[in-house]
Amino acid sequence: MRYAVLVTGPAGAGKSTFCASLITHANTLGRQVHLVNLDPAAERFEYQPAVDIRDLISLEDVMEELEFGPNGGLVYCFEYLLNNLDFLEDELGQYEDEYLIIDCPGQIELYTHIPLLPRLAQFLQTRLGYRTSAVYLVESQFMQDKAKYFAGVLSAMSCMLSLGISMLCLMSKMDLVKDDKGRVRREVGRYLDPDPNLLLEDVNSQTNPKFHSLNKAVVSLIEDQNIVSFLPLDVSAEDSVNTILSHIDNMMQYGEDEEPKVPKDMDEGDFDDY
Template sequence: MPLYGAVVVGPPGAGKSTFCAGLCRYLSLAERPCALVNLDPACEGEGLTKFAIDVRDFVSVDAVMKDQKLGPNGALRYCLEQLWKSNWLKDQITSLEEDDCFPYVVFDCPGQTELYVHDHSLRGILDDVRREFDARFTAAHLVDVAQCAVPTSYVAACLLSLTAMLRLELPHINILTKMDMANRYDLAMPLEFFREAQELHRIAPFCGVQPCSLDEDNVEEEPSAYARQLQKLSGKICELVDDFSLVCYEPLDVSDGESVAKVVRLLDKCNGHPCGVHAPQSLIEDATELFLLHRGGTDGPSISVDGDNRGAAGRDREPRRAPRTVRTHNIGAPPPDVGQRGPGSFSWYAS
């Protein structure tokens, strides 16, 4: 069976690690073995995260900075170049195979966008893995919904999403994360506009305008020279993105099981995973509802999904506390009973 997986990329703060944690937790509830792979040599997760494969076991930014006298970005590029030249990652992935089957692999990639915009190392690593294991990957590019609040930032995010699609050359979806916070921002356009990313020239006049005057009636009649140049540049970028007509965004609230389930279906559709076609609908619904029942971050008693629990999931609207991501999934162990914390469990929250 081929190796299937998701390559999670995006700028720092977009929610990549939280998304990877939520994705692995959902797959576990759906009884789909998964393995989380850290490809960030600068990841700071000691004591909080546990990966099936961690590139820091091979090379780390701190060690390279000390030994090679490099800065943070130079050390990060050096680490990925060394990983590309070695067979370490392929050997580690081989060790995940059980009964001629691989788990679903989720790659948590570095946030430095130059690694896949300008550098060839990350793409080379993924290409080598694809050739070795006949792998079917889908790239998921994450963008924080907060970028929509600043028109110039959103235009830049669209350009970055397009660049990632062209450079990685993988089946690709773009995801607008942290949608549960979207109502906190004053947006220049309706949220649907930012999701569809069509006719971007409509947002160019708002570039360079102060956030307090985003209404069309309040746009300055005579913007400054800087604002005029910024609007002109933004307009050209919007025209470029529109010409390709490739960019659109799938909204995601990682605390909402239905939202995560929709993203999982898109990932499966892109890479052709059999579960995306043959998985029983009841199993998908159960995983979604169990995800909702445990979104508050506490371990409850063992439960089964029935009519009462479905109603409880729908009525549960209490504000949730900010989560700490804890990845403890062991793909070598069978899924435990819901509510138990065992070697094969996946705990998303911790107190």
């Protein structure tokens, strides 16, 4: 069986760092996983990617030869990849049992503007037979500002809807969640699953009153559908990475012929040592 995890989220959310720590962790469990880099602007990696979009096209070349700016250049790179998906087939088709960690770029237009990621997910599943799922990272710093949290949740939701595959939301950089005095927060759970009323109050206090009814509608959407809840990610804590890996495995029914894996739920208690 072949498995693939798309690691998605905005630029700077910690995707590449998470990919590396997931690989390190999988390796300590004696598992073989491979990195796929889909970011044409990536500079360096802790682990050498097994497949790299930069072997197909590099942002630097596009900018130089076609005189595009960085954003236009990225869009060009992705359109190019979309038209040359055989590249992935050539590179990935050879693997039999495989677990791929796919490091995606973060520019929002790549999620909404050109259907790169949905097409890619579909291609991996139907053409190459990969069981495919996704994680979406939102930075913990977003939690401290409820309006940003709002934006983070909506972008996660939009990604989930457009990808159409199972997706796990991660709150990254949990080591940075601190209170006013700079102490690391103990009540992490409050951030991962905030009280809808408090959320509404906070967001309303930061927005023009004419948007308050819209805010209310969005909060109830978040609440009723329970679409988005976050697992805490701290790349420096092996426990956190382990929990997330078991959730990802579970989402894809990894090794379903073996022992079923029940994800260990992580709650505030696991962050007691902060």
